[in-house]
Amino acid sequence: MDSDASLVSSRPSSPEPDELFLAGRNKGGGGGGGGGGGSFTGGTVSSSTQSDSPPELSAELRSAMSAAGVVVVDKLGFKSSSSSASSASSASSKKDKKQMTEPELQQLRLKINSRERKRMHDLNIAMDGLREVMPYAHGPSVRKLSKIATLLLARNYILMLTNSLEEMKRLVSEIYGGHHAAFHPAACPAGMGAHSAPLPAHPGHPASHPAHHPILPPAAVSSASLPGSGLSAVGSIRPPHGLLKSPSAAAAAPGLGGGFQHWGGMPCPCSMCQVAAPPHHHVSAMGGAALPRLASDAK
């Protein structure tokens, strides 16, 4: 019904951050799957849901909808000049629900629905933000990761980055460990060269053992050292392949689809290479400016 469409359409006009996302996001394209289309096909969803309500309520609901629209918009941050609607809703909310008239109940219900919708939209925005930093192929031709796949891939990615950091620290300590005195003045940053204060994280320092991670909290380090930890273990934590039904998604998300298998034969010991980037990209990948993205060949 148009009611939901009006509510949904009122959201993009909201000054909130999700507006930017929703505006730039062409969910109707079908890339996001049925759900993606659902968010912008308010008519379909509303028709389905409104069909639950008695048909005779439609007109009433529509009138209530317009009033509730003001309330919703006001709730979303607009400077609503119509205080009557908000006052009516507040007044009705003060009543017992049993005493509320049907339009008032509907208005309250719409308000709650809108709030819940906004909450879910915010959740989806956060989920998309997570997808954006995930090392899998992005693009219009690549199917979007499902929510569960996104979460599982994110978990794997965090674990893998943790292990990568540990591995790099270990290598650095191996390289510079025996030449600490010689390398120290030049190799260390200014603060470190001065050694004004003991730096546990210094490569040559005994305390720089990976077990005492200077950056990550102990929990993160311990999580990296899961049973059978090490780089190969990260690949073993990947989610079930069944989560990636489409081969394109599996190819686009190596962390999910088994892209870690090449680790054993790779000349570069940096586990970052397991993700997607060629060995010479891991510096930029560590920088996080541009996470390695697989070739958008998928599909």
Added chain:
DNA sequence: TAGGCCATCTGGTCCT
């Protein structure tokens, strides 16, 4: 056509 994924609605519960 079945199954997966999703958005939305809705009622309940918990928190501030």
Added chain:
DNA sequence: AGGACCAGATGGCCTA
């Protein structure tokens, strides 16, 4: 009291 959070139900869309 109001809002946030959660889970179940429902129905639409898409893909194999």
